Amino acid sequence: MEPKTSIVSSSSSKPSNPNPNPKNRDFLIHLEAYLAKRDGVDKLLKISRYASKIILASSVIPESLPLSLRLKSFESSVGVSRKAFRLGKFVQDVNALRSANISSKEDLLLSILAYGGEGLYYFVEQFVWFGKAGLIDKKNLNSLQKISAWCEFIGYIGSVSLKVKELSQISEDEQCLLSTREVSMIRGIGFADEEEKLRKLRLKKLMKRLSVIQDFADGLMALADISDGKGMLSAPLLLSSAGLLSALISTHKNWISC
Helix, strand or coil: CCCCCCCCCHHHCCCCCCCCCHHHCCHHHHHHHHHCCHHHHHHHHHHHHHHHHHHHHCCCCCCCCHHHHHHHHHHHHHHHHHHHHHCCCHHHHHHHHHHCCCCCHHHHHHHHHHHHHHHHHHHHHHHHHHHHHCCCCHHHHHHHHHHHHHHHHHHHHHHHHHHHHHHHHHHHHHHHHHHHHHHHHHHCCCCHHHHHHHHHHHHHHHHHHHHHHHHHHHHHHHHHHHCCCCCHHHCHHHHHHHHHHHHHHHHHHHHHHC
């Protein structure tokens, strides 16, 4: 089971010290800020875990070699370690739901599915980690993991639905800006402001599309957990590739936001 990058809207999760010129930022200072974030370290662990799973699933290294056994042990340990990063993370979804921009009953329902599903997922995952770490009895671990997977999957349904609506609104705003720019060009007046707004809007559109792809990748893994790894969409190499894709997208988003 994998945590997704928060589906919290941008208004509920802002960097404390945004850099106005990220391209000119010192790399080591940027790296320090990135590693200071919980999600930053978590996604680096996720990359290392799924890179290991891809190597194992592709049979690049024969199972008889000691390196294969070490990779299996490493992948398993990282998977348990990552669960520690979910302690208290459900609070961000509670706050996101409280501050969500809800203008209709549809928005309310989708927000409850998205933030409620993810919040319950993170809440239950705390007890999964307690069980794997030996703090509580493991007899209910399978049931907790199943509940966790369902909550996560429901969260992705709401998250993708909200983001598709946002993409539709962004496309409308983009068309309005294009029309305004065209009028400015015909009149022979400056349109530098429109160009800058258009650039930012297109970047936002790209990031939102990447976020949808990430949700589909993570949703595929949640579905595999629900089905206990059975079915055509539960092939180890496919799931490992989906996990790595999700981790890379999330790492990119976290990097440019800090």
